[in-house]
Amino acid sequence: MTRLRFLTTIAPILISATALTLRVDAQAKPDPPKSVRLYVFDGGVLESDPARYKMTKEDVGTTQLSVAAYLVVHPKGVLMWDTGAITDADWKPTGKPSVQTLKLPDGQGRQVTITSPLLAQLKAAGYTPADVNYLALSHYHWDHTANANAFAGATWLARPLDREAMFGDKPVGTSRPATYASLKNSKTMLIKEDEHDVFGDGTVILKSAPGHTPGHQVLYVKLAKTGPVVLSGDLYHYQAERRLDRYPTFEFNVEQTRMARKSVDAFLKKTGAQLWIQHELDAHTKLKKSPQYYD
Numbered sequence: 302m303t304r305l306r307f308l309t310t311i312a313p314i315l316i317s318a319t320a321l322t323l324r325v326d327a328q329a330k331p332d333p334p335k336s337v338r339l340y341v342f343d344g345g346v347l348e349s350d351p352a353r354y355k356m357t358k359e360d361v362g363t364t365q366l367s368v369a370a371y372l373v374v375h376p377k378g379v380l381m382w383d384t385g386a387i388t389d390a391d392w393k394p395t396g397k398p399s400v401q402t403l404k405l406p407d408g409q410g411r412q413v414t415i416t417s418p419l420l421a422q423l424k425a426a427g428y429t430p431a432d433v434n435y436l437a438l439s440h441y442h443w444d445h446t447a448n449a450n451a452f453a454g455a456t457w458l459a460r461p462l463d464r465e466a467m468f469g470d471k472p473v474g475t476s477r478p479a480t481y482a483s484l485k486n487s488k489t490m491l492i493k494e495d496e497h498d499v500f501g502d503g504t505v506i507l508k509s510a511p512g513h514t515p516g517h518q519v520l521y522v523k524l525a526k527t528g529p530v531v532l533s534g535d536l537y538h539y540q541a542e543r544r545l546d547r548y549p550t551f552e553f554n555v556e557q558t559r560m561a562r563k564s565v566d567a568f569l570k571k572t573g574a575q576l577w578i579q580h581e582l583d584a585h586t587k588l589k590k591s592p593q594y595y596d
C-alpha cells in the first residue's frame with residue numbers, strides 16, 4: 302500500500318521530466334522544412350592534372366577541381382552526401398585559404414586549399430552531426446570521406462561492394478580508411494537496388510552508377526523551385542570529360558562507367574534533372590553556399 306502511494310506520487314514527476322527533455326531536444330533542432338532543401342558546402346580547391354582523365358589543359362580550361370559536400374533536408378529527415386577531402390581536426394581555420402597537403406596510401410601527394418571546416422558550414426545551416434539521420438557517400442575515395450567519422454551516429458546508406466572494399470584487408474590506394482573507420486559500427490542499410498527512395502516520396506533517390514568504384518552512386522534531389530538535380534559523385538570530374546567522352550585513368554571498371562553514364566543520361570532525360578558535377582570548379586563556385594540553400 303505504501304509502495305503504491307509512492308509510485309503514484311513519483312510517476313507524474315518522472316513523466317513531466319521526460320516531456321521536458323523531449324521539448325528541449327526538439328527546440329535545439331531546426332524545424333523540419335515544408336519542402337526539400339539542399340545546402341551546398343565548400344570543401345576547398347583540389348590541384349589536379351587533367352592527364353589523369355586523359356585530357357589536356359586546353360581540353361578542360363580550368364585544371365583545378367572543387368571539393369563539395371551537401372546536406373539534404375527533407376520534411377522527414379536529414380541526409381548528408383559526401384564529407385569533404387580534409388578532416389576538420391587536421392587543420393586550423395584562420396578565415397583565409399589554407400593549403401593542405403596529404404599523402405595517400407599509394408604514395409601519391411595531393412594538395413587542397415581550404416577555407417572553412419565542414420562542421421562549421423553544417424552549423425551555419427543550423428545542424429550538428431547529431432541531427433543527421435542518414436549518411437551516403439558517392440564512393441570511398443579520400444576526397445569524399447574526410448569527415449565521415451563525424452556522421453557515424455547516422456544510418457549509413459551503403460552500397461555493399463563499396464563497403465566491402467572500404468573494410469577489406471588491403472586499403473585501396475586512393476582511400477584513407479582512418480577517415481571512415483567509425484562507419485564500420487554504424488547502423489547500416491545495405492542498398493542493393495538500382496534506385497533507393499530515401500524518404501519514400503520520390504524526392505530524394507540514390508541511384509547506382511558503378512565503375513569509378515564498384516559501388517559508386519549518384520544522388521537525385523527533387524527541389525520545388527530549383528527543379529530536380531542530380532549530384533554526380535565522380536561520374537564526371539570535368540564538363541569536358543562529358544563532352545569529349547573521356548574516362549579517368551584510375552577507374553575500377555571503365556566499361557561499367559560507360560554504362561552508368563548512359564543510364565544516368567537516360568535518367569536525366571526522364572526526370573528533366575540538371576547534372577551538378579561536384580568537382581567542376583567553375584560551376585561549384587557559382588552555387589549558393591550554406592547557410593543559403595536551394596529549395
Ligand SMILES: [Zn+2]
Nearest residue numbers: 440442513535
Ligand atoms: Zn573519386
